[in-house]
Amino acid sequence: MRKFLTGALFAAFAAGGAQAADDVTLQLKWVTQAQFAGYYVAQAKGFYEEENLNVTIKPGGPDIAPTQVVAGGGADVVIDWMPSALAAREKGLPLVNIAQPFASSGLMLTCLKESGVASPADFPGKTLGVWFFGNEYPFLSWMATLGLPTDGSPGGVTVLKQGFNVDPLLQKQAACISTMTYNEYWQIIDAGITPDQLVTFKYEDEGVATLEDGLYVLEDRLSDPAFEDKMVRFVRASMKGWKYAEANPDEAAMIVLDNDETGAQTEQHQKRMMGEVAKLTAGSNGALDVAAAERTVKTLLAGGSDPVITKAPEGAWTSVITDKALQ
Numbered sequence: 664m665r666k667f668l669t670g671a672l673f674a675a676f677a678a679g680g681a682q683a684a685d686d687v688t689l690q691l692k693w694v695t696q697a698q699f700a701g702y703y704v705a706q707a708k709g710f711y712e713e714e715n716l717n718v719t720i721k722p723g724g725p726d727i728a729p730t731q732v733v734a735g736g737g738a739d740v741v742i743d744w745m746p747s748a749l750a751a752r753e754k755g756l757p758l759v760n761i762a763q764p765f766a767s768s769g770l771m772l773t774c775l776k777e778s779g780v781a782s783p784a785d786f787p788g789k790t791l792g793v794w795f796f797g798n799e800y801p802f803l804s805w806m807a808t809l810g811l812p813t814d815g816s817p818g819g820v821t822v823l824k825q826g827f828n829v830d831p832l833l834q835k836q837a838a839c840i841s842t843m844t845y846n847e848y849w850q851i852i853d854a855g856i857t858p859d860q861l862v863t864f865k866y867e868d869e870g871v872a873t874l875e876d877g878l879y880v881l882e883d884r885l886s887d888p889a890f891e892d893k894m895v896r897f898v899r900a901s902m903k904g905w906k907y908a909e910a911n912p913d914e915a916a917m918i919v920l921d922n923d924e925t926g927a928q929t930e931q932h933q934k935r936m937m938g939e940v941a942k943l944t945a946g947s948n949g950a951l952d953v954a955a956a957e958r959t960v961k962t963l964l965a966g967g968s969d970p971v972i973t974k975a976p977e978g979a980w981t982s983v984i985t986d987k988a989l990q
Contacts, residue, residue, distance in 0.1 A: 690738035705904025714896035747797030757882035778838035792825035792840030845939035
C-alpha cells in the first residue's frame with residue numbers, strides 16, 4: 664500500500680508540475696511551399712516540442728499581408744522581406760527583425776531574349792512585370808539607381824502589376840517579369856521555354872539585393888521577458904529545422920507536401936524548390952548580418968525623389984534573440 668501511495672503521489676506531482684507548452688503563431692509570407700520548409704520540418708521533427716513550444720503555422724496568400732496580420736494580433740512572429748518591414752516601420756508599425764534564416768536573395772527579373780533585353784540598358788521603353796503588396800520596393804529602388812522613371816514616361820519603363828504567376832511573360836504582355844530563383848523561374852521552364860530563350864538579372868548580381876524572409880515581431884513585445892524567451896526557443900528550433908532541411912532536401916520537401924492542405928503543390932516542384940532554397944539559407948545560423956541589413960537600407964534610400972524609406976531606421980533589428988538562441 665505504501666509503495667502504491669508513493670507512486671500515486673509521485674505521478675500526481677509530476678502531472679501537476681508539468682509545464683504546458685507555450686503557444687507561438689507564425690504567419691508565412693506566402694502559401695505552404697518549400698520556401699518555408701525549415702519551419703514545417705521543425706514542427707514535424709519535434710524540434711519545437713523539444714523547446715516546449717506549440718507552434719501554429721499560418722499559410723499566407725495573395726490577400727494576406729504579414730504586416731497587417733501581426734499588427735492585428737493574428738501572429739506572434741511573421742516572415743517578411745526587409746524592404747516591406749522597414750517601409751511599414753517608417754509608417755508607424757514598429758517591426759523588429761529578430762533572426763535572418765535567408766542569407767541571400769532569390770529575387771530576379773526574367774526576360775524573354777526575343778524582347779531585345781540583354782542588359783539593364785535595354786529596359787527603357789519596355790514593360791516590366793512587378794509584384795506589389797510590399798514586394799515592389801526592391802524593384803523601385805533598382806529602377807531609381809538606374810535613373811529610370813516607372814510611370815511609363817519616355818526614357819522610363821512601364822510597370823505591369825504582376826499577379827503571382829508567370830502569365831505576362833508567357834503571353835508576351837511584358838518583356839520581363841519578377842521571379843524567384845526557387846519558384847517562378849521554374850514555372851517558366853515547365854511551360855516549355857528553354858533557359859537559352861531567357862535573360863535573367865539577379866538582384867544580387869546587380870548590387871541591389873535586399874534581405875528576404877526574415878523573422879519579425881512587434882518591438883514592444885520584446886520588453887516582456889516571457890515573450891523574449893519564447894522567441895529564443897522558437898528561433899533555435901526553427902534554425903535546427905532549416906539545417907535539417909538543407910541536409911535532407913527531399914525529405915523536407917515531402918514534409919512540406921504533407922502540410923499542403925490545398926493539394927496544389929507537386930513533388931517535383933517542391934523538391935526542386937527545396938534544392939534552390941537551400942542555396943539561400945546556406946551559411947546562415949539565423950543571426951542577422953548587419954552589413955547586409957545596412958546594404959538593404961542603402962538600397963532603399965537610393966530612390967531619388969521618392970525613396971522607399973526616407974531615413975536610416977533605428978532599432979529595426981536586434982541580435983538579442985539569436986545571441987541567446989545560439990549559445
